[in-house]
Amino acid sequence: xxxxxxxxxxxxxxxxxxxxxxxxxxxxxxxxxxxxxxxxxxxxxxxxxxxxxxxxxxxxxxxxxxxxxxxxxxxxxxxxxxxxxxxxxxxxxxxxxxxxxxxxxxxxxxxxxxxxxxxxxxxxxxxxxxxxxxxxxxxxxxxxxxxxxxxxxxxxxxxxxxxxxxxxxxxxxxxxxxxxxxxxxxxxxxxxxxxxxxxxxx
Numbered sequence: 144x145x146x147x148x149x150x151x152x153x154x155x156x157x158x159x160x161x162x163x164x165x166x167x168x169x170x171x172x173x174x175x176x177x178x179x180x181x182x183x184x185x186x187x188x189x190x191x192x193x194x195x196x197x198x199x200x201x202x203x204x205x206x207x208x209x210x211x212x213x214x215x216x217x218x219x220x221x222x223x224x225x226x227x228x229x230x231x232x233x234x235x236x237x238x239x240x241x242x243x244x245x246x247x248x249x250x251x252x253x254x255x256x257x258x259x260x261x262x263x264x265x266x267x268x269x270x271x272x273x274x275x276x277x278x279x280x281x282x283x284x285x286x287x288x289x290x291x292x293x294x295x296x297x298x299x300x301x302x303x304x305x306x307x308x309x310x311x312x313x314x315x316x317x318x319x320x321x322x323x324x325x326x327x328x329x330x331x332x333x334x335x336x337x338x339x340x341x342x343x344x345x
Contacts, residue, residue: 162216165217169216173215173238178250184235186240187237193213209229212235213236213237
C-alpha cells in the first residue's frame with residue numbers, strides 16, 4: 144500500500160495505528176465517556192470473533208440490549224448518541240486496557256475478552272485457514288464488502304497479498320533503502336549471535 148493510500152485510511156494516535164474511521168477527536172475524548180454499571184464491553188483484537196460474539200449476544204431471547212459499534216469508531220458526537228440508548232449497552236472495542244475510558248475501570252463494568260483456551264484441533268484448523276494459500280483463495284470473499292477491511296477501502300484489490308515467500312518484504316524497499324538497511328543491519332547486529340541466522344534475509 145503506498146504511503147498516500149495508507150494515510151487516507153490510517154493515522155497514528157499515541158503511537159498506535161488506527162483506521163481513519165476512529166477520529167482523533169473521539170480518541171482524545173475517550174475519558175469523557177460516561178459508562179453505566181450494566182454496560183458490557185467485548186474486548187478483543189481485530190478479526191478475533193468480535194462481531195460473531197456480538198451477534199450471538201444480540202440474538203439471546205429477551206436480552207433487552209442495544210449492540211453498538213466499537214466505542215473507538217466514529218466522532219465525538221458518538222458519546223451523545225450512546226447516552227440515548229435506553230436498553231443495556233453491549234459495546235465492542237479493540238482498544239487495549241490502557242486506552243479504555245477511565246469510567247469503565249472505575250465503575251468496574253463487565254467485559255468479555257475474546258482470549259480463550261483452544262483445543263489442538265482448533266489450533267490446526269486456525270493454522271490451516273490462516274495459511275497464505277487459504278487466505279489468498281478467500282480474498283475475493285474478504286474484500287467483497289469495501290466497508291469490511293481497510294485494504295478494501297482504497298481500491299478493493301487484493302493489496303494485502305504478495306508472493307507469500309519468506310523474505311519477500313525486502314522487495315518493498317528501493318535500492319537506497321536496501322543499502323541503508325544493509326548498513327544498519329551490519330552495524331547493529333555485528334556482535335549478535337542472531338546475525339548469522341539472518342545472513343540471507345532477502
